[in-house]
Amino acid sequence: MTVEQLAEEMFTMVKEATELGKKLKPMDLTKTMVKTHDDVDKKMTKGAIKVLVDSGRLVYTYFGGTYLELPHKEGAAND
16 A cells, blocks of 8 residues: 555545534544554554645644644635
8 A cells, every 4th residue: 555545545535524414533544544454553654644735635623632624714714
């Protein structure tokens, strides 16, 4: 599995969690990916998260902990 493929799978997980009204911590994603895939390690998941954050597809949020979420649209951006 490539970092890009892993990033896509992680993005899908965050998107589905958001639709259910849940937030995921980076470590939750890391643990799930390492447990699910034999060829994935912690370093690879960090690289995938970096790809997603650097591209703007996910953002870090801080509210009693660090979470990865889809970027929020500001009120003026909805026009």
